[in-house]
Structure formats: structure tokens, C-alpha cells
Amino acid sequence: MTQRAITFAIISSIALVGCSFVAPEAFAATSTVNDSIANVGENIRDTPILVNYISYIMGFGIGMTGIGKLRQHMESSQVPLKDGLARVSLAGLFVSLPSVMEILKNTGKLKGTAGDYQCIEALNSC
Numbered sequence: 208m209t210q211r212a213i214t215f216a217i218i219s220s221i222a223l224v225g226c227s228f229v230a231p232e233a234f235a236a237t238s239t240v241n242d243s244i245a246n247v248g249e250n251i252r253d254t255p256i257l258v259n260y261i262s263y264i265m266g267f268g269i270g271m272t273g274i275g276k277l278r279q280h281m282e283s284s285q286v287p288l289k290d291g292l293a294r295v296s297l298a299g300l301f302v303s304l305p306s307v308m309e310i311l312k313n314t315g316k317l318k319g320t321a322g323d324y325q326c327i328e329a330l331n332s333c
Contacts, residue, residue, distance in 0.1 A: 221264065255312075259305040266301030269294050 273294030279286040 255308060262301050262304040266298045269301060270298030273298055
């Protein structure tokens, strides 16, 4: 097997295990199609948790390869600096993705804990 196929198999295995931990009821045996659809509908709200797990794992993995590329650049000028910096920046994006998702989720709330809007008295619509 090639390195690419091994990497794909490892990532697929991690994703499958993550799905089974996050939404075990979705994989449970049901008697009707309606029950299966209901299980998927109920467990779809757990998808952000799975995205968080995958995001953190990918962020830390890409960050480690970025640090390795930076180290290679320090040892040899043949390796460009941009490769290491790009990977470290991408790792930062992946690690911050769950926080950004939470901010976006709370932005639209009108009467929530994180998204309260101030009332403008001149509008009298509060």
C-alpha cells in the first residue's frame, strides 16, 4: 500500500470511530424506515461535536507537520520557510474552528445568553 492509501485508511477509521461514539443510536437496529429516519434526525444535532473532534485532531496533526517543516528549514535551507508557516497557520485555523462555530451559532440568538441584543427605545419593538 502506498503512504496515501494508509493515511486515508487511518483518517477513515478515526472518522468512523468518532461517529460511533457521538451518535451510537444512529447505528442501532430499527424495525422500520421511519425509526431510522427519526434516529438520524435526532442525532444530526451531535454533528458539531464530531466536527470539533475532527477539527482538533487535524489541527494538531497539521501543526506537528508544520513544526517539522520549520525544523527542516532551520537545518537545511533547501526546504522553503513558506511550507512550515502555511501548515502552522492552517493548524491554527483548524484549532480555532470550534470557537468560530460557537460564535456564529450564538450570533443569531435574540434572547440567548451570548447573543442578547440591546433594545432601541425609539423603535418601540422591544
